Amino acid sequence: MNIIVVGLSHKTASVDIREKVAFSPNSIEQPLKALLALEGIVEGVIVSTCNRVEIYATTRDIAGGIGRIRRFLADWHHLPFDLIEPHLYSYHGEAAIRHVFRVASSLDSMVVGEPQILGQIKTSYGYAAEYGTSGIILNRFLHKAFSVAKRVRTETRIASSAVSVSFAAVELARKIFDSLSDKTVLLIGAGEMCELAARHFLTNGAKGVLVTNRTFEKAQRLADEFAGQAIPFEELFDHLHKADIILTSTGAPHFIVTPKDLKAVIQRRRMKPMFMIDIAVPRDIDPAVNDLDAVYLYDMDDLQQVVAVNLEGRKQEAEKAEAIVAEEIIQFNKWIATLEVTPTIVALRTHLDELRQAEVARTLAGWKEAPPDAEKRLELLTTALINKILHQPTMALKKTGQGNRTDLYLDALRALFDLELGSTDRDDSLELEE
Amino acid sequence: MMIQISFYLTLALYGVATLLYLGCLLPKAPCLAAIARKVLIAGFLAHCLSTIHRYIAAGHLPITNMHESLSFFALSIVAAYLYFEFRFRVTTLGSFVIPLALLVMIGSSRFSSGLYPLNPALQSVWIYSHTVLAFGAYAFFTIAGGVAGMYLIQSHFLKKKQLGTLFQKLPSLDTLDEIGYRCLSFGFPMLTLGIITGAIWAAQAWGSYWSWDPKETWSLITWFVYAALLHGRLTTGWRGRRAAWLTVAGFLIMLFTFIGVNLWMPGLHSYN
The missing domain is CATH 3.30.460.30 (Glutamyl-tRNA reductase, N-terminal domain)
Incomplete structure (x- = not known):
């Protein structure tokens, strides 16, 4: 298989x-x-x-x-x-x-x-x-x-770099907003990093999520996932003032948010600070917005710098x-190898043969008046018995060798006889069921 | 003698508290904050004791000369600070405000601490309301100034992406904004009432509500600065860096109204 x-x-x-x-x-x-x-x-x-x-x-x-x-x-x-x-x-x-x-x-x-x-x-x-x-x-x-x-x-710390970027974003937001509990996150465009960061903001108590995308269905899908609200892309600037934290990652070739756009938004927000995170390449937000009094703009490089991701370390x-x-x-x-028919049969045979030999040796050791040909006879008897017992299962396995249930038989066989072949830890599989 | 002892004890405790609060800004200083607060409270109690002693010895509120008013100013700053420390748990604010209180106390110690009888013309119940309100306003504006300074530093760090130790230690912009706004909304009505009660007192003592004495003029200028700030806040939600700069400017003007006018512009409010 x-x-x-x-x-x-x-x-x-x-x-x-x-x-x-x-x-x-x-x-x-x-x-x-x-x-x-x-x-x-x-x-x-x-x-x-x-x-x-x-x-x-x-x-x-x-x-x-x-x-x-x-x-x-x-x-x-x-x-x-x-x-x-x-x-x-x-x-x-x-x-x-x-x-x-x-x-x-x-x-x-x-x-x-x-x-x-x-x-x-x-x-x-x-x-x-x-x-x-x-x-x-x-x-x-x-x-x-x-x-x-x-x-x-x-x-490994492989996970820490991705998580730490969104973690850093949340930490930065806390230095601007203190509490995130009444803050709204706006996602412009979709992207793994953006979604991850949004999720991080939500688990850290952000109040709600707005999602917009050039394709409204995509926005809707993502909004559903976050139990948020989807916004048609054309209406972005009608809703921008509601967002305290803005994450962008569109594929747009030019800036979609400029200082000029934001001036009116800031006024509507009564000059409350906005935290903007631009993950897009090329960038979505004109870096000049960072000069506006109420806007704090970070791009991916800034965030990476924050977490000081050591490339060599990564x-x-x-x-x-x-x-x-x-x-x-x-x-x-x-x-996987244990699921092959032949090695399993070999293992089963070896296992039984070991048992047989041990029993023969034990019997002979305690048999004082044993005739000279006792060992030979015992060997013949036990070997024949095992061959007879194994004949039917072996044939059956070989026959079903093409069918779907073979793996099941083989796995059962291994479990029932505790076959050593390709020792896989049983505890491991138990632990995984959690 | 007792007055001197408690005064210098206060000075010493404020000195230690200042060092501790400044120490809190160092990279690895986890438990200094709690000690700093305890030392400051001890200093504050010593300060209260010193002020009460002086009150009993002089027979009136000890704010009639530079030594006394600077000391009383420091007392007000520490009292207001303690309120915010307990309310908002912002130790870093102490690192900015307590050194100021210490400086004011040192200033106070440079002036003669002799006891003088109060000018009979000024003996009135208004002395309490007018001066206590004015000092309260000064204290809140001082904290507002400190908070605005911290806001400017913190927003500079955030804009320039310099996220070092001090950035980590400073509170969030929203917290600073909230404290600053609260200071203004406490300080401004106090200043307003202080000016009104002052006018009433002036009418009783000097026979005129308003005589364009330098202190009066500068109080009015201070009042206008803070009125503008609050007006902007209430109408358009004005806040942020420019508002913080104006708050710092307001603090400097207030300081001039309080100290500069007395030192360099003789008038009805000059002591002695």
């Missing part, structure tokens, strides 16, 4: 392509069922975020499985295959495992270390579990991915994270 990954992400596809291939979390059941209906696909999980759409699956036929899932992504969304084909990547075996571990650990994110992706994968997995499309391998695989992500988060942390991923891949591969 093999794990395969097919998908596209911010690294291979632009937003407009990603949007077309995205799955709505509200109606994930049908695509999950359709995925499992594909020939040769045994288990499947669909992960769909604004930055990536990925399908994790298990199959016996790697090339065929990957090919069919690639097609499926285009067909399901009624897109010409040629449109998305150049943006797709696919992995199998160790590369697939590495990819998913890295994605879950946020090593593949646009903002490396941002914590949301883990939650998104957990949710996606939750749907697959709910609709029964994930099985023994993907269950184990994704739980492992979650624990890898946890290790990376706790053992590199080291990333290396540490990759080392953790590599270590966990070896562990997981061991477990």
